[in-house]
Amino acid sequence: MSAQTKPSPWSKVLASVALLTVIVSVLLTAFAWPSVRSSVHDVPIAIAGPAAATAQVTAALEQRMPDAFDITTVGSGAAAEQLIRDREVYGAIDVSGGNPQVLTATAASASVAQTLQGIGTALAQAQAQGSSPAVAVRDIVALPADDPRGAGLAAGALPLVMGGLLAAVLLTNLLKGTSRRVAGALGFAVAGGFALTAILQFWFGSLDGSYLANSGAVALSIGATSLTLLGLESLLGYPGFGLGGVLMMLVGNPLSGSASAPEMLPGWSGVLGQLLPPGAGNQLLRSTAFFDGHGATHSILVLSGWLALGVVLCLLGGLRSRRAAVRAEAGAGQATPSPVPAAA
Structure with missing residues (x-):
């Protein structure tokens, strides 16, 4: 058998298998780890309304989702909306009118918008003592109609x-x-x-x-x-x-x-x-x-x-x-x- 057609040693086969296993493991870790371990932490949001109401909502958020949000309090929904448009926050919970209203920006992050909508629903349920009232949601900066999921x-x-x-x-x-x-x-x-x-x-x-x-x-x-x-x-x-x-x-x-x-x-x-x-x-x-x-x-x-x-x-x-x-x-x-x- 000539040198050119001589089979590779089994040690080289094992080394190739080990190398490929390491490569595919690194690829899986690199692309899957951020998604699997993703969670809400220190996400900038605003809470709009009177001081007493914003303090109550802030305490409820800290109890429900500790360290999830970096909260900025403002006096009105208009101020919260401006923060969203300036990309200072991802969204807001507006309690200036009594019932919670969720302000989102799906163009900034659809995932954060969905999280805020769920929180708004939970707060409204707590205020209504367990019922399931509809929560008003306003998408301040929406994704295009032709690609609403981004x-x-x-x-x-x-x-x-x-x-x-x-x-x-x-x-x-x-x-x-x-x-x-x-x-x-x-x-x-x-x-x-x-x-x-x-x-x-x-x-x-x-x-x-x-x-x-x-x-x-x-x-x-x-x-x-x-x-x-x-x-x-x-x-x-x-x-x-x-x-x-x-x-x-x-x-x-x-x-x-x-x-x-x-x-x-x-x-x-x-x-x-x-x-x-x-x-x-x-x-x-x-x-x-x-x-x-x-x-x-x-x-x-x-x-x-x-x-x-x-x-x-x-x-x-x-x-x-x-x-x-x-x-x-x-x-x-x-x-x-x-x-x-x-x-x-």
Whole structure:
């Protein structure tokens, strides 16, 4: 039997099985853990009404769901509504009129809106001594009628990340030169931003607001991802792609909070997710599409920081490559023997 057709040793088979098992276990943990362990904790909401009534509702919430909410009290439903539109809170319970009224913003988080509606029902039942009165619910900032569950916005998070990854891989293999790759990444971010936003907004009906602002949000998200990966590759080679892929796909995407809310993710993971491009990009797109840009500052700073970091890494990698090329040329010149004079 030739060496080329000789079967692999059983030890290599076992090692392959072990490696695949570890990989699939990591993938399952990364994508399932945030959802399985999600809960309501420190979610910003408002309670509107007289001081005595808001204190009573606050005490009831703390007793029913300890540490679930970060509560801001205001005097009127109008003030609570403004906080929702400014993205200061996810929703509110308005007791200024006597019976509890729930103010939600499904465009910010359908999961939080559903939780608030359940709490409003429980409070109304307690006031009515066990009966089941109808609870008034007002959706202050609703999702579009063509996509009332926000499926397109949640499902679009992964393609945005994959688009940045794919751009980095293709540009690295297709283009030579740091400036060309950076220009290609920026050009794709702009073109991809217009194309993907057009699909989400005009075809799927998943977005409202200004098309140009939404396209800018998507472009900034793609650019931050692709340029970061290009920079890591320029310094570390293909292992940089692996590092960037893990950071964006296995950490950033599951912790983005796109399907629920960052505050509903377990422990510190929601905060970490908002410091990475997938989470910041999702929150920025919600701000531009549904809240007239309110609450976008943090996301813009995060994405701009990653984009700038990617450009710096690309420049450093290009500088190192040029220095290596100069040293190689100098070494080749020194190794070339001097011509021997011809005999007379």
